[in-house]
Amino acid sequence: MNKTFDRIATLTFLAIGVLFMIESLRISKSAYGSxxxxxxxxxLLGLILVLLSIKLLFETMRYPSIRGEKQRLQYKKFWIIFISAILYxxxxxxxxxxxxxxxxxIIGFQTMEKGSIRKSIIIAACFSLGVYGLYVKMLQGTLPSWPIWLR
Amino acid sequence: MTFLLDGFQTALQLHNLFFAFLGVLIGTAVGVLPGIGPMSGVALLIPVTASMTSGFEPAQAATSSIILLAGVYYGAMYGGSTTSILLNTPGESSSVVTALDGYQMAKQGRAGSALAIAAIGSFVAGIVSLIALVLLAEPLSNVALKFGPAEYFSLMLLGLAAVSGLAGNSMTKAWMMTVFGLLLSTIGLDSVSGVARFTYNISFLYGGLEFLTVAVGLFALGEVFKAILYNEQNNDGIAKIGRIIPSKEELKESAGPIARGSLLGFLVGILPGAGATLASFFSYMLEKKISKHPEKFGKGTIAGVAAPESANNAASGGAMIPLLTLGIPGSGTTAILMGALMMYNVQPGPLLFDEHPDVAWGLIASMFIGNVMLLILNMPLVKVFAKIIETPSKYLLPLIIAISIFGVYAVQVTTFDIFLLLGFGVLGYLLASHDFPLAPLVLGLVLGPMIENNMRRALTASNGDFFVFLEKPISLVLLIAAILWIVVPFVMKLKGKSVVVNEDM
Known part of the structure; x- marks a missing residue:
């Protein structure tokens, strides 16, 4: 267990609980049909969340922080893929x-492991065209089509 | 019985057969692929099925999709054994125990028999639990029909208590996740009064957070992000499968474990909160205890494969009972199935058998058929599925992200939901990797609106008197059970006993 994360998470949830409590006071109290x-x-839920957060905060004081062997996480790969997903x-x-x-x-495949561009292109093309063809042409679904300057 | 026959009629329609087949096929693949569990598999496929069935009538679409999704669920239970046995890396948590003896058998060159026994055991267990489901469904839903809002409220609290009490290492964290899920469910228009809550004039939020977006984000993307960060790779060689047909001796040896595993698994599966993982664990312990040669366990005895594999499949059948008859999902995966049903305006619960008998019985009948398909598929195709393990994650992971984004966009048609999806993906990774269990969160999100409505209806009937929940006898009993569920493990922990917890459902 990671103490620092637990503390930050606990405080975040505490804040969320308080926020929900304050905000729920602003909801109109009129009760049609109830x-x-x-x-x-x-x-009530906000209140319970606040109480639980406080309980966990006390629990984090008690247990010793266990430092597991730190594995080097692939932050770079993750960020590249995550940011490209946002751009997507x-x-x-x-x-x-x-x-x-x-x-x-293409970006995803190449970030995971460099090399074999051709295979990446083929798979990416098959997937994107395949999904578009199946979903839009066959199942009449809605997906954003080609940009105007290509149509 | 006539209902069941009608169900078979529904399930035997050509497109439903196709959906069941597709479901078990994908499910097996999901079970085989390390990193995608049944929960993320089912979540990922909801949007895909939603778009596939978009041309159908509403009720028909619901039947077909749920047939496919349930197929994925129990198919994954089958598939999970394959990697446990061949690679010693369980595809999902309920097959962890299988690896103990299964991998040893594979090392001795008996992988084929182990896989075959796992498939046979799963099949027998699936059928046993289905028969029990058929027998129990009607009486249970008749009891549940007598429930009023107060009883329902207490019953759902019991469901939440059970799942939160058993999920993860820290009960406080599990409860926080439950409450957080319930809070998230209050975002959007209030269904009783029509007042907008926590929407801040963001038009996308008026409909509430879409269940699908949250579930796919938390489970599917969360796991993908984790896999990217840890760059999990398995370079171990895959064991040779060898002869597939088990010998008579092995069959005889595993008949008992399969029967016991099926019954035990089914009973554990019905209990909310205790899932397939616990079932397989318990049945392994049981076999070891009653075996004449307990020293053989862990060294490749066939009973050590037969029992847990039967148990985890029976448990997934048992878990359908509270879902279908009471409308209370007992695990993360059934919570997702329930969310899927609700997307089609089909409300699981006692009324399901009256209002949508085609959905309920069609699903049950399709599970019979799906189990037969799995047996037929798995025996000869085990070698093909073993090949799936070799799918390089460099292609798999980006593709899962792309499928998630496609699925969410196809159903919601807003970019807002894609951002929400990515956000929940990160949240899912962060929470899960720090011991905050995700299943209670989803459960809270699914049950939230119902808990709130029933609470308010009960309180309206009693003019705002909170004691109404204690005055009705059934409701009181359920509440006491809920409290016991929280208190008993707590007391046991104080006494220094270690409590078995469900790491992942």
Whole structure:
């Protein structure tokens, strides 16, 4: 168990609990069709979360911090993939599903392990075109199509 | 009985057969692939099935999708044994025990028999638990029909207590996750009064946080992010499978363990909170205890494979009972199945058998068929599935992200949900890797609206008197059971006994 993380998480949840409690006070108390208004349930839950957070905070004081052997985490890979996923989401509607998916997969494959560009391109193309073809053409689903300048 | 026959009629329709087949096939693959458990597998496939069934009538779409998703669920239980036996790396947590003896058998060149016995045991267990499901479904749902809002509220509290009490190492953390899930469920328009809560005029939030987005983010993306960060690689060689048909002697030796494992697994599965992992663990302990040669366990005895594999499959059948008859999911995976049903406006619970008999009985019948398919699929195709293990994660992981994003976008059609998905992915990784269990969070999110509505209905009937929950006898009993569920492990811990916990459901 990681003490630092537990503490930060606990304080975050404490804050979330307090936030929900304060905010639920602002919900109108009018209760159509119910004696108990829409504010009661979230308020109670917020309160319970606050109490539990305090309990966990005390628990984190007690147990010794166990330092496991630190494995070197692949932060760089993670961030590259995560940021490209965010870009994927931002660009999805402006430039369409096929192009963004294709690019995201290429970046993803190459980040995981460099090399064999050809195989990456083939798989990425098959997936993006395949999903688009199956979903939009066959199942009549909605996905952002090609950008205007390509149509 | 006529209902069951009708169910078979539904399940035997060509497209439903296809869905069941697809479900068990994908499920087996999910079970085989290390890193994707049944929970993330089912979550990942909800949007895919939703888009596949988009052309159907609502009720039909619900039946077909749930047939597929349930297939993934019990298919994964089958598939999990394959990697345990061949690689000594369990594909999911319920097969951890199988690895103890299974891998030893593989080392001795008896991998084929181990896999075959695992498949046969799973099949027998699946059928046993289904028969029990058929017998218990009607009476249980009749009892549940008499429940009023107060009883329901208490019953759901019991469900939450059970799952939170058994999940993870720290009960405080599990409860925090439950409450957090319940809190998240209050975001959006209040269904009783129509007042917007915690929406801050963000139009996407009025409908509430979409269950699908949260589940796929927490489970599927969370696991992918973890796999990327740790760069898990297995370079161990895969054991040769060899002869597949087990010898008569081995069959005889494993008949008892399979029967006991099935019954025990089923009983454990019904209990909310205790899932397939606990079931397989218990049955292994039981076999070791009653065996004449307990020293053989851990050195490759066939009973050590047969019992846990039967138990974990029976447990997944047993877990369907509280889900279908009471509307209370007992584990993370069944919570996701329940969320999927609710997406189709099908409310699991006692009314399910009255309102949507085709869905309920169609699902049960399809599980019979799916189990037969699994047996047929697994015996000859075990070697093919073993190949799936070799799928390089460099392709798999980015593809899972792409499938998640596609799935969420296809159902929600907003970029907002993709950001939410990525956010929950990171949250899922952070929480899970620090011992905050995710199953209670999802359970809270699914049960939240129902708990709140039943609480408010009960309180309205009693004019705001909170004692209504204690005055109704059934409700009182359920509440006491819920409290016991919390207190007993706590007392046992104080006494210094170690409590068996479900690491992952």
């Amino acid at each position: 004696v108990v208004g829409p504010n009661v349930f979230p308020f 989401a931002i660009l999805l509607e402006p430039i369409g599903y096929v192009i963004t998916t294709f690019l995201f997969l």
